[in-house]
Amino acid sequence: MKKDIHVVGAVITKDGKILCAQRGPNKSLPYKWEFPGGKIEKGELPKDALRREIEEEMNCKIRVKDKVEYTRYEYDFGIVHLTTYICSLEEGTPILTEHVNIEWLKPNELPSLDWAPADIPAIKKLSSYNF
Numbered sequence: 001m002k003k004d005i006h007v008v009g010a011v012i013t014k015d016g017k018i019l020c021a022q023r024g025p026n027k028s029l030p031y032k033w034e035f036p037g038g039k040i041e042k043g044e045l046p047k048d049a050l051r052r053e054i055e056e057e058m059n060c061k062i063r064v065k066d067k068v069e070y071t072r073y074e075y076d077f078g079i080v081h082l083t084t085y086i087c088s089l090e091e092g093t094p095i096l097t098e099h100v101n102i103e104w105l106k107p108n109e110l111p112s113l114d115w116a117p118a119d120i121p122a123i124k125k126l127s128s129y130n131f
């Protein structure tokens with residue numbers, strides 16, 4: 001049986017744009033675009049996990065707001081349960097640590113990137129949002 005992987009992703013918005021991050025070459029889903037975030041730890045609430053991950057990974061503080069989408073996607077390495085949330089920056093500016101690239105895109109530009117498959121439903125929803 002495949003393992004269940006519970007993941008949270010931050011849709012960080014600023015000046016009408018959304019932060020997109022590109023995975024590195026030595027990871028699963030190499031070079032795919034994603035929302036920064038990561039796995040929820042045992043006993044952790046999803047929104048707490050997201051704040052922790054963004055502090056660790058991008059060195060900034062966020063406010064986690066409304067949920068965008070929940071998607072279950074079966075990869076060869078496991079079943080990812082991805083929940084994305086709209087977030088705003090509270091403190092600091094996101095920096096690259098784990099990712100090879102970041103881009104700020106307008107909602108209607110999001111579909112132009114090569115997203116991780118689990119992100120597609122969120123991308124579809126977000127592409128018609130107005131921030």
Ligand SMILES: Nc1nc2c([nH]c(=O)n2[C@H]2C[C@H](O)[C@@H](COP(=O)(O)OP(=O)(O)OP(=O)(O)O)O2)c(=O)[nH]1
Nearest residue numbers: 007009027028034035036037038039080116118119
């Ligand atoms: N953070 C994040 N992960 C995503 C997204 N979409 C998606 O399929 N994933 C997958 C990639 C990873 O398999 C998992 C997130 O775990 P992680 O952030 O700890 O990823 P990782 O590659 O550093 O961990 P690992 O696979 O090396 O164990 O969820 C997304 O939008 N954001």
